[in-house]
Amino acid sequence: MPVEERLTELPALPNTPGYAHAVTVTGKVAFVSGQIAVDAKGCVVGVDDLGAQTRQALSNLHHVIKNLGADWSDVIKFTWYVLDASEVQTIRDVRDEILRPALGEVHNPASTLVQVAALFGPDFLVEVEAVVAIPAEASDV
Numbered sequence: 001m002p003v004e005e006r007l008t009e010l011p012a013l014p015n016t017p018g019y020a021h022a023v024t025v026t027g028k029v030a031f032v033s034g035q036i037a038v039d040a041k042g043c044v045v046g047v048d049d050l051g052a053q054t055r056q057a058l059s060n061l062h063h064v065i066k067n068l069g070a071d072w073s074d075v076i077k078f079t080w081y082v083l084d085a086s087e088v089q090t091i092r093d094v095r096d097e098i099l100r101p102a103l104g105e106v107h108n109p110a111s112t113l114v115q116v117a118a119l120f121g122p123d124f125l126v127e128v129e130a131v132v133a134i135p136a137e138a139s140d141v
Contacts, residue, residue, distance in 0.1 A: 008107045018096065019111040023076045025133040030068050034081065034129040035060040036120055044123045050087050053125045054094040061128055062098075069138020072102035077110040081127040085115035091126065 006020035013021065037045045037053035038060070046052025065071060080091060091113070099108055109130075119127050 006107050006109075016107070018092065019108040021110065023110050025076055027136055028134040029076070030070070030132045030134055032061060032064050032068075032130045032132060034079075034127040035064065036124050036127050044121070046125075047123050048125075050082075050084075050090045050125045051094050054091050054128075055098070057126055057128050058094065058098050061130055065130065065132055068132060068134055070132050070134055072099050073106070074133045074135060075109045075130050076133050077131040078108075078112070079129045080111065080113040081116050081119060082113060083116065083119065083125050085113060087125075088113060 004026060005024045007022040007024075008020050009015060010021060035057045037056035039045050039056070045056040062072070065075065078095075082088070082091065095108065119125070
């Protein structure tokens with residue numbers, strides 16, 4: 001696996017709430033565009049429901065990651081864009097619901113959350129993008 005280390009504890013910084021301060025990798029890296037809460041037909045999923053939108057955006061992101069030959073354990077970093085940063089716990093809860101089965105007790109990838117004035121459309125509450133380390137066997141394809 002190209003993810004080598006997840007730096008989670010540093011003496012000069014507080015412990016993180018479930019994510020890594022930094023992740024080191026080797027090999028090929030993919031930068032995945034932000035994913036929003038749309039279904040295969042392009043319809044918004046979960047209007048006014050941050051949990052449902054986070055779940056759908058992560059599902060869409062996972063679809064892209066799997067098509068790269070990678071999985072959640074290969075994600076180096078998430079960047080989250082939200083309309084209301086005070087709702088971060090909802091995002092964390094859904095993220096953990098989805099990633100915990102794949103990561104077990106390993107810390108989540110590095111992560112940044114940014115509150116924005118607007119997203120792609122007026123019904124969207126969250127967008128998530130990722131940087132992914134492509135496993136060697138997948139990068140040969």
